[in-house]
Amino acid sequence: MNTALILLAGTLGVATQSLHTRTNDILIEFAPRTPDQMTSFYEARGFPKAMLDKLKHTCYITVRIHNTSQQQIWHDLGNWKFSVNGKPLIREHRDVWKQRWQDMGIPLRFQSTFRWTLLPETLDYLPSEIEGGNIILPRTDQLITLKANFKTGEDQQGPVINIEYDQLKCADDSPTKSEP
Amino acid sequence: MKRRIVLILMVLPLLLVDNHTYAAEAPFGLRIYEIGHAPNFKLNNSDGEAFELDSTRGQWVFLHFWASWCGPCRKEMPLIQKLSEKINSDKFRIVMVNTSEDEDTVFTFLATLSIDIDTLMDTDGQVTEAWKPRGLPTTFLIDPHGKVRYQAIGGRQWNNPVYINFLKTLISNQ
Numbered sequence: 001m002n003t004a005l006i007l008l009a010g011t012l013g014v015a016t017q018s019l020h021t022r023t024n025d026i027l028i029e030f031a032p033r034t035p036d037q038m039t040s041f042y043e044a045r046g047f048p049k050a051m052l053d054k055l056k057h058t059c060y061i062t063v064r065i066h067n068t069s070q071q072q073i074w075h076d077l078g079n080w081k082f083s084v085n086g087k088p089l090i091r092e093h094r095d096v097w098k099q100r101w102q103d104m105g106i107p108l109r110f111q112s113t114f115r116w117t118l119l120p121e122t123l124d125y126l127p128s129e130i131e132g133g134n135i136i137l138p139r140t141d142q143l144i145t146l147k148a149n150f151k152t153g154e155d156q157q158g159p160v161i162n163i164e165y166d167q168l169k170c171a172d173d174s175p176t177k178s179e180p
Numbered sequence: 181m182k183r184r185i186v187l188i189l190m191v192l193p194l195l196l197v198d199n200h201t202y203a204a205e206a207p208f209g210l211r212i213y214e215i216g217h218a219p220n221f222k223l224n225n226s227d228g229e230a231f232e233l234d235s236t237r238g239q240w241v242f243l244h245f246w247a248s249w250c251g252p253c254r255k256e257m258p259l260i261q262k263l264s265e266k267i268n269s270d271k272f273r274i275v276m277v278n279t280s281e282d283e284d285t286v287f288t289f290l291a292t293l294s295i296d297i298d299t300l301m302d303t304d305g306q307v308t309e310a311w312k313p314r315g316l317p318t319t320f321l322i323d324p325h326g327k328v329r330y331q332a333i334g335g336r337q338w339n340n341p342v343y344i345n346f347l348k349t350l351i352s353n354q
Contacts, residue, residue: 045249046282109280112305116247116279120314123333126211131315131334 021165025069026150028163031062032171033134047110051101059139059170064132067125071158074151075123077135082168084142091137094118137170144168206330207342210321213331218243218322221307223300226283231275231300234326239273240350241322245313246299247279248289252335253317261295262339263347271324271351279316280305321347324354 035056082089119133152158276299321330
C-alpha cells in the first residue's frame, strides 16, 4: 500500500541509512537522501537545472509512515516540529515551493511531478496503511529533533500519539569519515 | 393526505434502490469517497485521440492516476491489466491518466511491462492537480451517474478476487 512517494526508496537504491521511530501504534521511517541522489532522480525526469540547483542545497528526507494500530491515525505536517539544538528548523510548506517554481517560470509538468514526490500535508491512515513521501528542510550538519503528534480515531477524538526523535540528519555526498 | 402517502410509497423504493445499489461493502484498501460529481476533463490518449470523462456515463469508471517513476505504479500496472482482462464488460471502463510525463517515457514504460492498456496523457499535470489525489498511484471509482464513490490511495492487488468480485457486484447492481 505504498504511495509513489516512497518512490525514492526504490529508485535511489539502498545506499542511504534508514532511521526510524515507533510506538505501539505507528512506525515512522526516515531515509535521508544525499543531494546527488535526490537531484539525479529529478534530473532523470528532465527537471530544469534551475530547479535542481535550488533542491540540491536542501535537506531531503524520505518518510514512510505505517499505521500499525487498529484505529485511524491522522497525519498533519502542521503538527511536526523540527529543531536543531533547541532552535526551530522551519520546513517549507509545499505552497512555498509551488510559489517559488511559479516565480521561476518552471513548466507545470515539473511542478506537478515535484508536488507528487512530497509527503502529503495531511492524510488519514487506515489501520495497517503505509504511505510516504519526502520532506524538505533547511540543510544542517547537526542532528535534527522531530516532535510530532497524531490524532486518532474516526472522529479524531482518540488518544493523541506523540513521538519525539532526535537522531534525524541530512545526508551528505561526501564519503563518511572514519572514526579516529 | 392519502395522496401524500401514495407518493411516499412510490418514491421510497426508488430511494432504497439507490442506496442499495452502491451498498456493497468495500474491501480493505478501498475507501468510501463520496465527493459528488466527478470533475470532468478532456485529455488525449497516447495516440492523440480525444477522451472526455463525461462520455462514460452509464459505466463504472476505474480512474487511475499514475507515473512511471512511481515504484508502486510499476508493481500495480500488470495487475490492472489482469483486472481489465477479468472484467470484460461494457458497463466497466478503466481510464488511466499518466501524470506529467512525455510520450516517450510512457511508451517505453508500458512496453517494458508489456502493458496494452491505453493511457491518457496529462502532460502538464493539471487534470491530476484538479483531481487532487493524495499520492500516486491513486484510483477513483466513479458510478454510472458520474459520482465519485470510492478511492484507493496507493497500489492495490487489483487481480485479487476480493476486488474483482466487489467490482463485479457494483456492475451487476447497476
